[in-house]
Amino acid sequence: MVEPQRMKPLVDRGALSTVTDVDFAARLRPQRRPWEAVIESGLFVAALVSVLTTAGIIYVLGYEALRFFLLPQVTLTEFVTGTVWQPSIDQFGVMPLVSATLLTSMIGMLVALPLGLFIAVYLSEYAAPRTRGVLKPILEVLAGVPTVVYGFFALTFVTPILQNIFGRNVVEIYNTASAGLVVGILVTPLVASMSEDALHAVPDSLRQAALSLGATRHEMALRVVVPAALSGLAAAFIVAISRAVGETMVVAIAAGAGPALTLNPFKGAETMAGHIVRISGGDLSYDSVDYKSLFAIGLLLFLITLGLNLLSQRIVARYREVYE
């Protein structure tokens, strides 16, 4: 690097100093603004509240779960491997709750993933702007309906339909199939809108390139756009799974009120979240085993959903690198 050539000053320094006010130089010095500092710290504290919330969640769940595991009648091995959950007779196997959670989530995903993806492809690659303008708000309405309403829907609409199709003696009033299907409907708008975002992020030039090679629209959509958006779609799917695992009201209302280890979707079974909400809805003594056990289940639920969310964020981060 060559030293830039020194320019001759426009005004002679001597002449400049004669017009300089001594007080003015003092005024240019940095001023103390205590209020600015106070406000900044206040705002910082507000931002910290979210970190404190996380810390609180981890502390509360961890502490109470630890108290649970330190009880003489509880062992971690039994918690993980046991197949019966009945605190009244000191049986603490979380398996029935986990299996019911997986069952409803899986049924839900079987509905939500294809449905959400297809809706997203339709909205992003087929629908005219006007159609999109009508359909997007419908999806938003679906996404905004409270989950308790979906629970009502599962119990009073979907379950009777299942009973009519498969028979009343096959399908119990409370069953995981109905809850799972409705969980699927509930997360479909989420899958659709996140997937549509991912498809939307695929540059238009790729679509044009595909069409200029003589591709039909579905070949373009399925063989160029969807593969190009794959990581974004994967992220959407994982978030949807996390949402389904943590979904509470639908399963609390429609899936059944008793832990049961069954893979029969037409029988009732209680999920982790469903169990927490049912037990804590009753009158519960803060020192009881039941109370503490809820936090162990809560901790497990939290860890599962957190793991899924972190995974999804990692995928999204990698996917951004591809396009930028």
Place this chain on the structure above:
Amino acid sequence: MSAAQRDPSVTGRPEAPLLRGQEGYSDNVTGRKRQARRWELLFIVSTLVGIVALGSLLYNVLDSAYGLVAIDVKVDPASLARGGVALEALPASELATLLREKLKKRDLKTIEKEQPLAARSTEDLLGIVQTKVVGVDVVGTWVLSGSLLRRRAIEAELARTHPNATLTFKSWLRPAFLSSQQSPDPMRSGVRSAILGSLWTILVTIVVALPLGVAAAVYLEEYAAKDRRLTQVIQTNINNLAGVPSIIYGMLGLTIFVRLLEPLTSGAWLTGATSATANGRTILSAGLTLALLVLPLQIINSQEAIRAVPGSLRQASYGLGATRWQTIWAHVLPSALPGVLTGTILSVSRAIGETAPLVVVGASTAIFQDPSGPFSKFTVLPIQIYQWTSRPQAEFRSIAAAAILVLLAMLLSLNAAAVFLRNRTQVRH
């Protein structure tokens, strides 16, 4: 060349060369086109399934909220008319006298304990007369679709089983439903305390989450260095919190607000109640729990609104010698306000429908009085819906459906407000 001349039959141009396959390529346009149509159909059908799902959801709620009700009575209400005035038209004082005459001392006492007769509304008193004196008994309810399509069959069935019962068409969602208290009798039960509970809870949530969310967003967007480790931790943390199941927030609220901060959240520090009678399961605890729940959403939405404020505005302000906070307060926040408020409405609509965390925090199952402030015991609309849905009797399904309609109406008006705000800001920019 006009459009008509494009027709090959008019121009006589051959079509064949274009459609002939190229050497080595099957092209198979017919097959591919057929496949394309199948896929497109699949995409459209999927979208329709989504619409049908929403349609059946609404249909199901409406179907349950209206319909025929068969009522049997023990005493003919006409015999209770006084001085030529029908029972339904009697004033409150007359109804109260009627109750004192007809009811057993013990029953009267229980009712007076709940709320004195003199303090009750005419509507309420009439309800009590009907259940306790007239002996109104619901012997059957039918959903709207059944009521309309099978009315004859229902009438015939009823004539056989309950010859004295009267069949009336009932809209479960009616003004009295909004204005009456919760009651064990579904015919008289209302959502007054639940609506008030929801409004109080939301008020607490907004008062806490709005300033906290905006402040955090201002810090993250205007102050924090984006590449600092702490900033990234905070940002990642907010994104993660948005994905935590709501029921976990309920457990946090239960431990922190209901138990740990009980002296504060129960209002004991105001009333001087002893710790023995203090109860942290109050509107304040519920509102704070929901505030933590919507905080990530509120921060993310506020950040977006602040980010959308053009940088030139900030530079103009700095150029005039304003400090950073002056710039934010006088220019950035006012410009971001509509976006922030839209985000707040979205947070509120999330909070207003939340059920699970409030069950955990400890909503009361039976409340017969209006909540009077942040330290009251509470119930909210979604909890009420949950409890009614869980009952086996069909009448409770019907009032659950009516309560759902009330909840959806509240949400709809909130969303309409958000759309209105959004459109107004779009016009301005």
Place this chain on the structure above:
Amino acid sequence: MSQTTPAIALSPAGRAVASTAVAGIADEMAIVADNVDIYYGQFQAIRQVSLPVQRYQITSLIGPSGCGKSTFLRSLNRMNDLIPSARTEGSVIYRGVDIYGPAVDPVQVRRRIGMVFQKPNPFPKSIYDNVAWGARINGYSGNLDELVESCLRQAALWDEVKDKLRDSGLGLSGGQQQRLCIARALAVKPDVILMDEPCSALDPIATLRIEELMQELKAHYTIVIVTHNMQQAARASDHTAFFMVSDDRAGYLVESGPTGDVFTNPKDRRTEDYITGRFG
């Protein structure tokens, strides 16, 4: 109407007027555009353009920015169909068929009239799959490996990528990406390749390589190229069409002919002003 304009005479209004019968010269023409009007909603983007495109030659479309030359280029393989508000009138005759005729499938048109875009746009797939993609969807039954190699060779890219065919196409440099896009277009064996400012995103050396490539390709393909670079048009094309924009922002054709004639002996004042740099 089976007549169109191989040589363009100009009316005072600057509109092209049909004069000669198309039948006699049809064999030499790859594409003949006949009185093409293109609208975006109410707005007319192209007015009455008639232009013959000679087979196995390079035709360049030049003109100031906003004169609709890209829009016109895209009308030659119905890429404008993708814009919902776009509407094309007039006809574009390819192998004796009006591609805007009622019984014509745009998929079939594009399959034969390929396109290379302004910015290199390889698919986020491997180099091999980029080239093979079009052949696969069009049901190519021959040896795919050989096809990929020959297309990459034709696109003068083979030597640079032969050892990394499985690597992502996005990992290549801009010039290599554009040659990959050309190879991709070649793999469906088109008749005509439309190039929409293919060098605008490239450096001078990469640009030169693409120009050399075009000269090699013209033995087997007809090329129509839009360029904002007049030297490129003069250097690399056999025919030149000069477009301008009218007061109502509609683009129209001023004159067209052999590149030498247009550049050294323009018939129209506006062409002369443009190529001597007096405006645009």
